[in-house]
Amino acid sequence: xxxxxxxxxxxxxxxxxxxxxxxxxxxxxxxxxxxxxxxxxxxxxxxxxxxxxxxxxxxxxxxxxxxxxxxxxxxxxxxxxxxxxxxxxxxxxxxxxxxxxxxxxxxxxxxxxxxxxxxxxxxxxxxxxxxxxxxxxxxxxxxxxxxxxxxxxxxxxxxxxxxxxxxxxxxxxxxxxxxxxxxxxxxxxxxxxxxxxxxxxxxxxxxxxxxxxxxxxxxxxxxxxxxxxxxxxxxxxxxxxxxxxxxxxxxxxxxxxxxxxxxxxxxxxxxxxxxxxxxxxxxxxxxxxxxxxxxxxxxxxxxxxxxxxxxxxxxxxxxxxxxxxxxxxxxxxxxxxxxxxxxxxxxxxxxxxxxxxxxxxxxxxxxxxxxxxxxxxxxxxxxxxxxxxxxxxxxxxxxxxxxxxxxxxxxxxxxxxxxxxxxxxxxxxxxxxxxxxxxxxxxxxxxxxxxxxxxxxxxxxxxxx
Numbered sequence: 338x339x340x341x342x343x344x345x346x347x348x349x350x351x352x353x354x355x356x357x358x359x360x361x362x363x364x365x366x367x368x369x370x371x372x373x374x375x376x377x378x379x380x381x382x383x384x385x386x387x388x389x390x391x392x393x394x395x396x397x398x399x400x401x402x403x404x405x406x407x408x409x410x411x412x413x414x415x416x417x418x419x420x421x422x423x424x425x426x427x428x429x430x431x432x433x434x435x436x437x438x439x440x441x442x443x444x445x446x447x448x449x450x451x452x453x454x455x456x457x458x459x460x461x462x463x464x465x466x467x468x469x470x471x472x473x474x475x476x477x478x479x480x481x482x483x484x485x486x487x488x489x490x491x492x493x494x495x496x497x498x499x500x501x502x503x504x505x506x507x508x509x510x511x512x513x514x515x516x517x518x519x520x521x522x523x524x525x526x527x528x529x530x531x532x533x534x535x536x537x538x539x540x541x542x543x544x545x546x547x548x549x550x551x552x553x554x555x556x557x558x559x560x561x562x563x564x565x566x567x568x569x570x571x572x573x574x575x576x577x578x579x580x581x582x583x584x585x586x587x588x589x590x591x592x593x594x595x596x597x598x599x600x601x602x603x604x605x606x607x608x609x610x611x612x613x614x615x616x617x618x619x620x621x622x623x624x625x626x627x628x629x630x631x632x633x634x635x636x637x638x639x640x641x642x643x644x645x646x647x648x649x650x651x652x653x654x655x656x657x658x659x660x661x662x663x664x665x666x667x668x669x670x671x672x673x674x675x676x677x678x679x680x681x682x683x684x685x686x687x688x689x690x691x692x693x694x695x696x697x698x699x700x701x702x703x704x705x706x707x708x709x710x711x712x713x714x715x716x717x718x719x720x721x722x723x724x725x726x727x728x729x730x731x732x733x734x735x736x737x738x739x740x741x742x743x744x745x746x747x748x749x750x751x752x753x754x755x756x757x758x759x760x761x762x763x764x765x766x767x768x769x770x771x772x773x774x775x776x777x778x779x780x781x782x783x784x785x786x787x788x789x790x791x792x793x794x795x796x797x798x799x800x801x802x
Contacts, residue, residue: 364596367727369578374546378526379469380535388466390554395462395473395530397454399701404450407700410656411443426668426681430661434680438664438689439657446693453694460507460522464530465554467547473530474523474551475500477507482517488584488787489519489557491548491575495566495590496708497663498770499529499698501691502565505776506783513784516791521560523551525567527707529698534707540714541567542723545574549582558582563783565589565771567711573754574725576732583732585790586755587783589771591736592746593754595726601750612749617763620738620745630673631744637666641712649706659705660696667692670769672741686774726754733793735760735786737779739767759793760786 377383417432425431446453460475479487490510492503503522510518526544527533548571552560561584564572569588576583602624605612609622621627640648652659668681675682683692699705714720734755738745740763748761762782767775 365727366729367724369728370542370723370725372542372546372578374550375468376543376546377469378534378536378539378543378547379532383469386469388469390465392463392465392555395464397457397462397530399450399454403701404447407656408443408447410654411439411447414439414657425679426665426676430665430668431679431681434683435657435661437680438660441689442656442660442693446690453690453697457501457694457698460504462530465551467550467554470526470534470547471532472523472526472547472551474521475503475507476555477511477518477520477522479511479517479519485515485517486791487517487519488791489521489552489560491552491560491562491572492520492522492772493548493562493564493568493571494522494525494528495564495568496528496711497666497695497699498566498773499695500524501694501698502770502773504773506772506780509776509780515784516787519557521552521555521557523548525571525708525711527710528704529702533704533710538714538717538719539711540717540720541570541711542574542578542720542725543714544711545571545578549575549579552582559584561585561587561787563587563589566769570715573730576734577725577728577730580730580732585733585735585787586730587735587737587760587786589737589739589779589782590742590744590769591734591738591751591755592744593726593751595750595753597753598750601747605747605749612747614763617738620740620763621747627744634669634673634743637662638712641709642716643713645709645713646706649709652705653703656696656700659700660693663696663699664692667770670743671774672768686768687770691773729753730755731757733760733786733790734758735762735782735789737762737764737771737782737786739764739769739771739775739778741766741768742771743769759789 377386379386417436420431420433421428460477462473463476464471464473492506494500494502500522507520507522510520524531526539526547559582562572562576565588569590572586572588576586606622606624609618613621652662664683667687668675668683671686672682699708734757736751736758748758752758764778767778771779
């Protein structure tokens with residue numbers, strides 16, 4: 338071969354070696370990080386803290402005086418600026434419709450608060466201390482043994498949602514003919530009735546540890562996880578860090594950004610139908626149109642990532658501002674076209690009572706500021722340095738895509754993070770708050786996933802009533 342040929346072989350071999358090394362360093366999978374499963378997030382010094390593992394019944398209860406004070410605030414309204422001519426929700430919450438919302442809140446909703454409060458208490462509520470925080474959750478179990486397989490499931494909400502997103506889904510799961518579900522629906526730390534961290538650093542990974550510890554506290558060593566929004570990200574982290582506790586993971590906002598994300602997104606854009614069923618290409622492309630929508634809708638996130646306490650203070654004790662800030666998301670995140678409607682399309686998918694139930698949880702618990710801090714904690718160098726999107730998740734995974742949600746990720750990318758992606762669906766209707774918006778479709782998708790996993794014989798729950 339000669340000296341030159343040997344040189345070429347050596348050069349090729351060296352390039353190959355360096356290529357493999359670069360790939361492993363920048364693209365290859367990583368082992369899961371070790372997090373402190375007993376990290377303390379409460380006030381004061383951990384050395385003086387002794388965890389009470391008791392699970393206490395809890396009831397949502399606010400005095401007539403609290404409700405009366407809220408009603409008084411809703412009577413003392415500012416002078417609204419009229420919307421621009423011909424504008425509906427394109428500039429944000431339309432002030433003409435806001436007047437109607439506030440009038441109903443004051444004269445209709447609050448006049449039947451006892452009934453709404455009873456509705457919120459229709460399922461059993463509890464609290465327990467986890468890592469220094471008082472964690473609130475709904476816990477629904479079958480009333481008697483039926484002989485059906487018993488499946489624990491953790492259902493997690495996001496922002497600006499709450500436990501009320503799952504009320505319809507809970508009812509459907511209770512009536513399932515194949516399985517007895519033991520459902521745990523927590524308020525995330527700093528949301529609603531769950532205590533907020535007193536210390537910096539409680540990001541999605543740390544919340545996942547809290548949620549796993551809650552399930553183990555309740556006696557569930559293995560369980561299903563379902564979530565959207567923050568519930569999706571926290572669920573992804575939970576099953577990544579604790580696959581030994583996970584039966585399966587189902588998300589209605591499935592996403593991942595492994596190092597291959599940009600290049601695979603670009604390659605798929607060249608011939609989308611090679612990677613995506615032709616009838617569903619419009620879930621992902623045209624890319625720049627989708628990206629532009631995300632830019633339009635993510636201003637709130639930048640504020641909450643950088644100055645959560647400032648915007649939180651603006652909304653605290655301000656029921657009108659709080660309602661506008663939260664309900665505007667229930668408009669645009671349900672369907673971007675709803676921006677062109679006088680009422681933001683809010684009446685198309687949700688009852689006003691259900692939306693106000695959600696707003697009331699934030700208002701009455703004074704949790705808007707603490708809920709928004711999760712954004713700030715999620716984008717720290719420490720949190721992002723965990724590189725969790727490079728840690729493969731071995732548990733069975735299901736992805737339910739609802740057409741009008743904020744964003745979607747193609748299976749080719751998801752499988753880098755979720756190699757055991759066993760369920761991938763597309764729904765032509767529905768948006769970000771799927772469990773609340775289209776509960777029948779959400780329920781069926783979740784059950785289709787669970788049946789696939791159960792029938793595959795990969796999971797055998799060892800829980801009993």
